[in-house]
Amino acid sequence: MCRSKVGHGVVFHIDRCTSCGGIWFDKNEWEILESRNLHDDVHFIFSTAWQHSIVKEEQGRSYEQRVETILGKEAFDRVKDFKSWANNHPRHHTIKAFLADLDV
Numbered sequence: 001m002c003r004s005k006v007g008h009g010v011v012f013h014i015d016r017c018t019s020c021g022g023i024w025f026d027k028n029e030w031e032i033l034e035s036r037n038l039h040d041d042v043h044f045i046f047s048t049a050w051q052h053s054i055v056k057e058e059q060g061r062s063y064e065q066r067v068e069t070i071l072g073k074e075a076f077d078r079v080k081d082f083k084s085w086a087n088n089h090p091r092h093h094t095i096k097a098f099l100a101d102l103d104v
Contacts, residue, residue, distance in 0.1 A: 004046050007054035010036060016046055 003013040010032060015024040023042060033039040044050045068076040086095045 002046065004051060005054050006033070006038065006045055007050070007057060008036065008038060010038065014042070014045055 002016045002018050004016065005013055012026070012029055012032075014029065016022065017024075030039065033042065038045075041050075064076075067079075071079065086092055086099075089095055
């Protein structure tokens with residue numbers, strides 16, 4: 001039996017038999033997948049790529065939580081807004097280079 005995280009806001013795992021490939025759903029799991037439009041992707045959930053994306057997603061959330069703890073909510077929100085603005089600016093490379101220049 002192999003248990004795999006679903007991820008993408010879904011907190012449960014799905015079980016698959018490593019011998020026959022059968023998939024087991026506990027009560028309401030299929031309905032939850034349908035409500036999140038993930039039911040068509042069930043076969044991908046067991047893939048290395050899917051599981052890797054979940055790990056990256058969790059690491060990103062963890063990193064943001066650490067930074068928010070260090071900066072405080074108000075400063076963190078301001079930095080996130082600025083980051084979003086900078087990333088969408090046509091000269092985002094220049095902005096990032098300027099911010100990374102430690103001699104300034």
